Amino acid sequence: GDSVTQMEGPVTLSEEAFLTINCTYTATGYPSLFWYVQYPGEGLQLLLKATKADDKGSNKGFEATYRKETTSFHLEKGSVQVSDSAVYFCALISGYSTLTFGKGTMLLVSP
């Protein structure tokens, strides 16, 4: 079945540091890939998505590239802010199946 593996957290960074959160997947067919973000006490919000190989999703300074050859969709940001502190979830969907999530990675950014 489909699965998503994310690096375990928490990831602790200082403001303006570079962020990478690794995400790899296994799936049948050609999945669409997503990053969701969950701020404290809130639901999940879509951060970015990519629907085919070599697509780059981007939003709010975050980027992720769909790498079919390495089955990866790593999340990056060049300069994090305190307001980026949240839990980040990598997810995929293939065909008409349900969305499969990774376990989430907590990011803590200090001033």
Place this chain on the structure above:
Amino acid sequence: NAGVTQTPKFQVLKTGQSMTLQCAQDMNHEYMSWYRQDPGMGLRLIHYSVGAGITDQGEVPNGYNVSRSTTEDFPLRLLSAAPSQTSVYFCASRPTASNQPQHFGDGTRLSIL
């Protein structure tokens, strides 16, 4: 633009009680689903529906019932609450096309004593 609305936001139950978590969406989405979120477990799918009158089980369906009588509403019923069902519950919806993102409600925090 309400999106996905969940009620209640918080609930405390005693073991053995039953209750219904409500979920409504105003985006005319065919696909709706319920997840539970537990520490270190990510989000796990409980039940989902691909349209009115159609429901199916997800990864962790035991102890929960759903129905989908309208496109807008997708309630989740706990038949006899157990402490293991203490969790945060999220409802989500999306259009049928699988490359479209899901929209999530703000969640219901449920504690079973």
